Amino acid sequence: xxxxAGNFPFVASALLIGIAFYIILFKRNLIKxxxxxxxxxxxxxxxxxxxxYRTGGNAPIYTDxxxxxxxxxxxxxxTLTSIVINVxxxxxxxxxxxxxxxxxxxIDSEKSRKLKG
Amino acid sequence: xxxxxxxxxxxxxxLPLVAAFVIPLISIGRAGDRGRDIFSLAVFAFIAFxxxxxxxxxxxxxxxxxxxxxxxxxxxxxxxxxVPVRIIFEVDSMSIFMGIIVTxxxxxxxxxxxxxxxxQTGQARFYSLMFLLYAAMMGLAFTxxxxxxxxxLEIASIAGAGLAAYRTNMAEAVEGGFKYIVISAISALxxxxxxxxxxxxxxxxxxxxxxxxxxxxxxxMIALGLLAGAFVxxxxxxxxxxxxxxxxxxxxxxxxxxxxxxxxxxxxALYRVTFTMxxxxxDTTAIGWIVIIVGVLSMFIGVMMAVxxxxxxxxxxxxxxxxxxxxxxxxxVGLAVLADPVALANYGRDAMTGGIFHIINHxxxxxxxxxxxxxxxxxxxxxxxxxxxxxARNMKWTTAFYVxxxxxxxGIPPFNGFASKLLIYExxxxxxxxxxxxxxxxxxxxxxxxxxxxxxxxxxxxxxAFREVREVPKSMIIGMSILAACIIFLGLFPGLVVxxxxxxxxxxxxxxxxxxxxVMGAVP
Amino acid sequence: MRRAIGLILLFxxxxxxxxGMVLIHPFGDPxxxxxxxxxIDNAQNQTGSNxxxxxxxxxxxxxxxxxxxxxxxxxxxxxxxxxxxxxxxEEGS
Amino acid sequence: MLSKIVRTVANQLIxxxxxxxxxxxxxxxxxxxxxxQGGAVVxxxxxMLLVAFSSHDLKKSLREPVLSIMxxxxxxxxxxxxxxxxxTVFFYNFLVGSPIFGRVxxxxxxxxxxxxxxxxxxxxxxxxLKVIAGLSAVxxxxxxxxxxxxxxx
Numbered sequence: 001x002x003x004x005a006g007n008f009p010f011v012a013s014a015l016l017i018g019i020a021f022y023i024i025l026f027k028r029n030l031i032k033x034x035x036x037x038x039x040x041x042x043x044x045x046x047x048x049x050x051x052x053y054r055t056g057g058n059a060p061i062y063t064d065x066x067x068x069x070x071x072x073x074x075x076x077x078x079t080l081t082s083i084v085i086n087v088x089x090x091x092x093x094x095x096x097x098x099x100x101x102x103x104x105x106x107i108d109s110e111k112s113r114k115l116k117g
Numbered sequence: 118x119x120x121x122x123x124x125x126x127x128x129x130x131x132l133p134l135v136a137a138f139v140i141p142l143i144s145i146g147r148a149g150d151r152g153r154d155i156f157s158l159a160v161f162a163f164i165a166f167x168x169x170x171x172x173x174x175x176x177x178x179x180x181x182x183x184x185x186x187x188x189x190x191x192x193x194x195x196x197x198x199x200v201p202v203r204i205i206f207e208v209d210s211m212s213i214f215m216g217i218i219v220t221x222x223x224x225x226x227x228x229x230x231x232x233x234x235x236x237q238t239g240q241a242r243f244y245s246l247m248f249l250l251y252a253a254m255m256g257l258a259f260t261x262x263x264x265x266x267x268x269x270l271e272i273a274s275i276a277g278a279g280l281a282a283y284r285t286n287m288a289e290a291v292e293g294g295f296k297y298i299v300i301s302a303i304s305a306l307x308x309x310x311x312x313x314x315x316x317x318x319x320x321x322x323x324x325x326x327x328x329x330x331x332x333x334x335x336x337x338m339i340a341l342g343l344l345a346g347a348f349v350x351x352x353x354x355x356x357x358x359x360x361x362x363x364x365x366x367x368x369x370x371x372x373x374x375x376x377x378x379x380x381x382x383x384x385x386a387l388y389r390v391t392f393t394m395x396x397x398x399x400d401t402t403a404i405g406w407i408v409i410i411v412g413v414l415s416m417f418i419g420v421m422m423a424v425x426x427x428x429x430x431x432x433x434x435x436x437x438x439x440x441x442x443x444x445x446x447x448x449x450v451g452l453a454v455l456a457d458p459v460a461l462a463n464y465g466r467d468a469m470t471g472g473i474f475h476i477i478n479h480x481x482x483x484x485x486x487x488x489x490x491x492x493x494x495x496x497x498x499x500x501x502x503x504x505x506x507x508x509a510r511n512m513k514w515t516t517a518f519y520v521x522x523x524x525x526x527x528g529i530p531p532f533n534g535f536a537s538k539l540l541i542y543e544x545x546x547x548x549x550x551x552x553x554x555x556x557x558x559x560x561x562x563x564x565x566x567x568x569x570x571x572x573x574x575x576x577x578x579x580x581x582a583f584r585e586v587r588e589v590p591k592s593m594i595i596g597m598s599i600l601a602a603c604i605i606f607l608g609l610f611p612g613l614v615v616x617x618x619x620x621x622x623x624x625x626x627x628x629x630x631x632x633x634x635x636v637m638g639a640v641p
Numbered sequence: 642m643r644r645a646i647g648l649i650l651l652f653x654x655x656x657x658x659x660x661g662m663v664l665i666h667p668f669g670d671p672x673x674x675x676x677x678x679x680x681i682d683n684a685q686n687q688t689g690s691n692x693x694x695x696x697x698x699x700x701x702x703x704x705x706x707x708x709x710x711x712x713x714x715x716x717x718x719x720x721x722x723x724x725x726x727x728x729x730x731e732e733g734s
Numbered sequence: 735m736l737s738k739i740v741r742t743v744a745n746q747l748i749x750x751x752x753x754x755x756x757x758x759x760x761x762x763x764x765x766x767x768x769x770x771q772g773g774a775v776v777x778x779x780x781x782m783l784l785v786a787f788s789s790h791d792l793k794k795s796l797r798e799p800v801l802s803i804m805x806x807x808x809x810x811x812x813x814x815x816x817x818x819x820x821x822t823v824f825f826y827n828f829l830v831g832s833p834i835f836g837r838v839x840x841x842x843x844x845x846x847x848x849x850x851x852x853x854x855x856x857x858x859x860x861x862x863l864k865v866i867a868g869l870s871a872v873x874x875x876x877x878x879x880x881x882x883x884x885x886x887x
Contacts, residue, residue, distance in 0.1 A: 007662055009668050011663065014658040014659050014662045021655075025651060026647065041306055044313065048316075051313060052671065053668065054671065055670065059766065060694055061693060061764075061766060062843050063845065064846070065843045072671060073681060077702055077705075080770065084713060084770055085271050088271075088715065088716030089716070091716050091872050092723075093302070095876065098879060099282070099285050100288065100292065103286075103288035112288070131824065134711055137711075137714070139810065142803060142806045183823075185825040186703055186824075188826070189822070195683075199675060201676075242718045242722040245718050246715065249711065268705050268708035269708060271712055275716055276715050279715065279723065282723055285724075314665070320672075321675075335661070335664055336664050339658075339660075342657070685838070685839055685841050686841055687830075689830050690851040690854050691844065692763050692765065695763045696854065700825070700827050704825060706812075710864055711809070714809050714868065717869075721802075721871060
């Protein structure tokens with residue numbers, strides 16, 4: 001447990017994911033559900049980008065960089081990819097919610113539900 | 118020819134992507150529809166040819182490694198270096214086995230869609246999404262890199278959700294698509310989190326390299342839990358199966374078989390992670406039993422929910438969950454005895470072969486059944502079995518295909534379901550007789566369920582409303598007959614198929630060292 | 642009842658994740674770093690790009706970026722497919 | 735549609751946003767940024783226009799087939815740049831050492847040279863084109879749909 005203070009960023013991202021899970025499990029409003037998924041993706045992105053940090057490191061770009069170590073570059077690239085992916089997912093989800101509202105007049109997940117059993 | 122052989126792994130993934138990008142361009146304007154159909158078929162035929170080349174190549178030379186952006190495709194490690202840096206495709210017999218399934222089903226679905234989609238709006242984007250989904254599934258099968266797997270998983274989810282919600286004038290369709298994308302997004306984020314944990318420890322992303330450096334720490338077990346949970350959600354395993362019936366029911370006909378195949382790509386990813394990445398060093402008995410329990414639960418819950426459905430497609434969707442249980446049962450038995458060489462040679466390997474053989478059988482007959490259900494819907498406009506009757510008079514081909522599919526799913530000889538189910542019963546009997554009895558019982562209930570629908574929908578007096586019903590157009594019949602022919606072939610010559618395709622796939626899954634050495638062979 | 646089960650599941654998951662997080666290498670001191678060191682050392686002379694992140698995104702992990710561009714294309718295609726005009730009558734539905 | 739002040743300011747500002755977005759795209763291989771980021775900057779300008787004017791007016795200048803073609807073209811250029819490396823391997827950086835963007839900078843910190851990076855700047859442009867067209871189309875389609883109008887097929 002000696003790492004708890006040092007690993008604060010990782011713990012924070014895990015807590016963010018936990019809050020997001022709470023929203024996804026218990027909120028019935030579909031827009032809030034989407035916000036939960038967006039929060040969850042932020043938590044995961046924060047986690048991955050924090051993995052690559054080196055104390056006192058510079059951004060991994062050689063253009064006019066001050067001397068010193070560089071932070072890891074692969075996590076940054078992965079985060080970049082993951083952010084774009086989440087934009088795409090959110091766009092499609094919002095479109096479906098617009099349709100749900102148009103067809104059922106409601107964005108409550110219980111009231112707009114048609115498929116059961 | 119050498120060029121095609123060398124670059125087949127990437128061409129199979131990249132050509133459908135290019136086709137998907139081109140399709141919106143060539144179908145602008147009124148005259149584009151026919152040209153687009155021909156273009157789609159031509160591209161797909163060429164891809165199928167490439168898959169055939171690659172199957173032959175992998176079975177002769179073994180695992181194929183393709184490193185992107187290196188100076189040579191086989192150069193997985195940079196000169197004098199210990200870890201792979203670039204993205205690697207690693208094609209072994211298991212990958213190519215999934216490739217064969219996906220390609221056949223996608224070809225049948227594409228041909229089926231040509232007439233099914235005629236006159237509908239948004240066709241160009243529909244075909245575009247079908248190609249994207251196909252490319253994503255092939256990428257999932259071939260990739261040897263964890264993050265790349267995540268990317269392809271996301272392409273498959275988004276394309277699948279777009280296709281599932283295609284009929285936007287029905288609230289059910291939008292709901293089914295929305296459920297699919299929510300579930301997919303959550304499970305994909307869990308996968309990404311697990312990838313982060315693995316990356317933090319080993320600073321590599323290639324599956325082979327992670328397996329090579331694996332230390333089996335607590336963190337690795339947490340990552341395994343997240344990965345397994347995410348993939349079980351995506352393959353509609355028992356407690357987390359609720360999305361599957363909704364999505365399969367509402368998806369349009371050409372898309373349903375491909376979305377079904379996409380869920381088995383998640384099963385492939387689960388096997389890849391448990392067998393290849395974690396392998397024999399972990400406590401496989403416990404994990405094997407978890408897989409078995411998920412499988413038996415899926416079998417039982419799926420079939421029990423299916424019996425009282427009145428929507429014909431929804432019934433088939435629940436049966437899909439139930440049949441997925443058989444695959445998990447077979448492979449779970451193999452996983453449970455993976456550490457015990459005697460039991461593995463005695464029945465474990467055969468159980469796994471049965472479970473993997475069941476994937477190809479199930480995808481074929483369930484795709485055929487979904488297509489017959491949509492053919493009925495295409496002609497009479499309802500999926501409610503209580504409103505159907507006497508359809509056999511006017512829809513002879515559809516009836517014949519339905520009977521083939523129903524007999525195959527119930528495990529009646531000489532159809533293909535019998536071959537794999539028999540293999541599962543025999544081997545599971547040696548492991549635990551109770552499980553075998555449950556499996557046979559589920560099979561009986563399945564037969565009863567499909568017989569009920571057959572009598573309700575196809576036989577009986579001719580209903581006045583359906584007197585004018587005609588047989589479905591030719592391209593839909595061709596699409597269905599491709600799958601029916603495959604089913605009969607697999608049923609008549611199971612030994613040939615098992616020896617040539619399925620058994621190498623099983624061996625590739627068990628052979629963790631071979632998979633690692635293909636990439637990490639140069640490391641001391 | 643469902644709420645209670647959900648809450649218990651949530652706390653189990655949270656405990657699972659947080660207990661894992663404290664086991665990861667200390668923040669700011671990743672190890673090992675073989676792959677990233679190779680990329681930081683060789684990115685300039687192999688790809689000619691001063692930005693190491695750009696060389697990872699487009700060169701070392703180019704296929705991921707192709708996938709990412711494809712995902713964006715897929716989502717746009719999906720959105721435009723769902724928001725399409727439905728003037729022609731649909732036969733199938 | 736907002737007031738005349740907002741519309742006039744938006745009309746002037748869009749040029750600067752466009753230039754900044756293109757700058758971020760063009761210097762993706764030297765500075766933080768790249769195709770996705772620069773594309774997002776440009777699309778933020780499109781969103782500003784959407785707020786200042788109405789989606790109905792914007793539909794006339796940003797037509798759906800044009801955006802669709804732009805997007806497909808961007809994606810195709812990206813894929814073709816990958817295919818062009820097939821002489822060796824897919825995604826092989828074949829432009830390093832060639833006259834176009836082929837210079838190799840000295841190792842270590844430096845001021846940065848625009849003509850470096852191999853195919854990376856070209857890919858940045860392809861991705862930028864794609865992101866601008868794709869996200870504009872999505873935002874416009876959603877805005878129009880919410881108003882009860884539809885983009886033409």
